[in-house]
Amino acid sequence: MEPRAVDAAGVAHETAGANARIVSLVPSITETLFALGLDRQIVGRTGFCVHPRDKVREVRKVGGTKAVNLDAIRALHPTHLIVNIDENERDTVEQLRAFVPHIVVTHPQTPQDNLSLYALLGAIFDRMQQAQRLSERLEDRLREAATQAFAAQNVLYLIWREPWMTVARDTYIAAMLRLVNWHTLPDVRGGAAGAARYPTFEFDDAPWLAGVDRILLSSEPYRFTQAHRDALARDSRLATRRIELIDGEMVSWYGVRAIEGVAYLLKRASAA
Structure with a gap:
């Protein structure tokens, strides 16, 4: 059978048969595989693959996105493994x-x-009709976003503390936020020399902080809470900044979650 689909590594894949055994090391991809109707073919997932909750509990855990249990995967005899460049370690993938x-x-x-x-x-797992339906739903959301005008905002999107960590502008998160005219600071890109895609910083050494309108505390990978928000609100260095919690899954999970995620951001920006 001729290859039909080319992945992010440039590898062409043939269409899998009905007996494909899939292990996913990417939480948002696991959710998407279920949305494509591949329930019976998903045999392994990480402990962070928590959606859809009623279905993933039936699937064997194989460690985390970084700390992968190779022996557990080997025992499942998978035909296909789904990985992501940002979320999984290259050395681990090479061993697999x-x-x-x-x-x-x-x-x-x-x-x-x-x-x-x-x-x-959809092409690899013979779910083209289901994939087309997802595409149509997302295209509707993207068209809705494109027809709305939002005031430009500079945002600091926090994903970690001790040390503080944010996102560069060439990340998926930053691209999602741009749909509603929210632009991440600092204005850096991970592809630039010496720059990280998820840079660390200190509030005392961040001259760009003066340009931040809004600070967003994500629910993942660090689970920021109302207590963290209240503590930052008392910080004199952040006076006049709007500080709020945001659902990290809605902003950072791609795949099927993006459909709901775009709607979530449109609602948040409209209420701002």
């Missing part, structure tokens, strides 16, 4: 290549990239 026949690499960087992600998974 020794016994997993097909490794599918994903790397969506913008909301629009989800359209090609749906098509990729």
